[in-house]
Amino acid sequence: MWFNAVYLLLIVAASPLLLFRSLRHGKYRQGWQAKLLGRTGLPPSDRPRIWLHAVSVGEVSLLRRLVTRLEREYPGHPCVISTTTVTGYELACKHFGSQRVFYCPLDFSWAVRCAIAEIQPAMLVLAELEVWPNLIAGASRQNVPVVVINGRLSESSYRGYQKLGHLVRNTFSRLSLVACQDETYAQRFIDVGVPAEAVQVTGSIKFDDAPTDRQTPQAMACADRAGLRPWHRVWIAGSTQAGEETVVLNSYQQLRERFPNLRLLIVPRHPQRFDACAAEIESQGFHCIRRSTLPDDFAAEPLSADSVFLVDTIGELRDWWATADIAFVGGSLGSRGGQNMLEPAGYGAAVCFGPNTRNFRDIVSHLLAADAAVVVDDGEALTAFVERCLSDVPAAEQLGIAAQAVVQQHRGATEKTLRLIAPLLSGGQQRVAA
Numbered sequence: 001m002w003f004n005a006v007y008l009l010l011i012v013a014a015s016p017l018l019l020f021r022s023l024r025h026g027k028y029r030q031g032w033q034a035k036l037l038g039r040t041g042l043p044p045s046d047r048p049r050i051w052l053h054a055v056s057v058g059e060v061s062l063l064r065r066l067v068t069r070l071e072r073e074y075p076g077h078p079c080v081i082s083t084t085t086v087t088g089y090e091l092a093c094k095h096f097g098s099q100r101v102f103y104c105p106l107d108f109s110w111a112v113r114c115a116i117a118e119i120q121p122a123m124l125v126l127a128e129l130e131v132w133p134n135l136i137a138g139a140s141r142q143n144v145p146v147v148v149i150n151g152r153l154s155e156s157s158y159r160g161y162q163k164l165g166h167l168v169r170n171t172f173s174r175l176s177l178v179a180c181q182d183e184t185y186a187q188r189f190i191d192v193g194v195p196a197e198a199v200q201v202t203g204s205i206k207f208d209d210a211p212t213d214r215q216t217p218q219a220m221a222c223a224d225r226a227g228l229r230p231w232h233r234v235w236i237a238g239s240t241q242a243g244e245e246t247v248v249l250n251s252y253q254q255l256r257e258r259f260p261n262l263r264l265l266i267v268p269r270h271p272q273r274f275d276a277c278a279a280e281i282e283s284q285g286f287h288c289i290r291r292s293t294l295p296d297d298f299a300a301e302p303l304s305a306d307s308v309f310l311v312d313t314i315g316e317l318r319d320w321w322a323t324a325d326i327a328f329v330g331g332s333l334g335s336r337g338g339q340n341m342l343e344p345a346g347y348g349a350a351v352c353f354g355p356n357t358r359n360f361r362d363i364v365s366h367l368l369a370a371d372a373a374v375v376v377d378d379g380e381a382l383t384a385f386v387e388r389c390l391s392d393v394p395a396a397e398q399l400g401i402a403a404q405a406v407v408q409q410h411r412g413a414t415e416k417t418l419r420l421i422a423p424l425l426s427g428g429q430q431r432v433a434a
């Protein structure tokens with residue numbers, strides 16, 4: 001129960017910042033019945049459900065294939081999805097339907113108890129790492145197996161948990177299964193208290209989720225909407241963070257006159273920065289075309305080299321990557337730790353990213369070992385990379401082919417995860433053959 005007191009103290013201490021962000025950016029305004037009281041708003045069900053939790057956009061996207069397989073193979077266990085952020089919630093509603101999406105309760109014992117009573121879960125599945133003591137303890141007391149999928153434990157989190165010692169070991173010891181991305185993460189989970197027999201290496205589900213078909217209706221609609229034509233060489237800077245758009249725009253300024261068929265699209269990571277990014281584009285002397293101003297069935301005139309297309313929407317980046325010949329994956333020039341580079345890799349784009357990709361360490365190592373991606377340390381290196389892709393198109397295409405090969409080689413984590421989950425659901429609905 002002492003966790004409740006700690007959480008309350010933290011909320012009180014952070015309340016000025018929370019209030020400021022709520023008023024300035026509209027954050028933290030939604031879902032308080034679910035967050036504070038555990039009232040999920042889900043319709044009643046006479047069947048025990050599989051509760052999957054994904055923090056935000058990246059984790060929600062990760063769950064799509066797994067949810068499809070779970071529902072096909074365990075029709076007696078409906079899936080429900082919780083998330084933490086507004087953007088994650090909106091994307092989850094888009095993917096799974098609002099009737100089975102809710103905000104995850106904060107880790108207060110009463111909120112967790114109420115949510116578990118409403119959901120009656122047959123299993124709790126946590127994407128990557130969301131270890132909350134009261135949530136896990138509450139599920140354990142109800143004999144609900146708790147599973148971490150696509151598990152990863154960063155170096156900083158690992159050190160932090162080790163310092164807390166026995167305060168967190170009891171929580172980790174309650175996990176029924178941790179399906180890890182690689183051996184390093186697996187050993188870290190064991191070190192912080194997960195029973196060794198509960199830890200398995202499956203690889204990253206992100207490889208399974210990487211798209212490969214550029215000719216989907218959604219992807220072709222993106223090209224039409226932006227006015228992209230077959231003779232254009234399309235450069236997308238996706239999941240960008242503060243400061244990275246400036247670097248990208250500076251490179252585009254240097255290259256567009258020498259390569260008149262080059263076109264630039266920018267997709268910022270966070271919606272609260274959309275307006276600032278539009279202003280930055282305009283300040284560099286470009287006409288900013290905002291995706292949000294265009295209807296879904298809009299077919300644009302050819303995109304001008306004097307314009308930059310800003311994708312200021314949530315949940316569409318996966319389809320926009322399909323239009324890219326050249327990809328810069330953001331969150332990697334600063335301290336963010338990188339973003340998912342497997343989507344442009346799966347499409348066969350020539351992929352680059354900055355040096356700070358700790359959140360995707362294993363994926364990056366596979367890509368670099370196969371000469372399937374390039375690290376750019378700064379704006380000068382980014383300009384040089386794009387210039388090489390434009391000057392030597394066969395070499396850029398070979399980079400994309402190698403990236404696709406890496407994606408194909410490392411598929412299979414979803415199937416491995418499902419096999420590990422199966423015994424934990426054996427007391428409920430019989431598994432249906434896939």
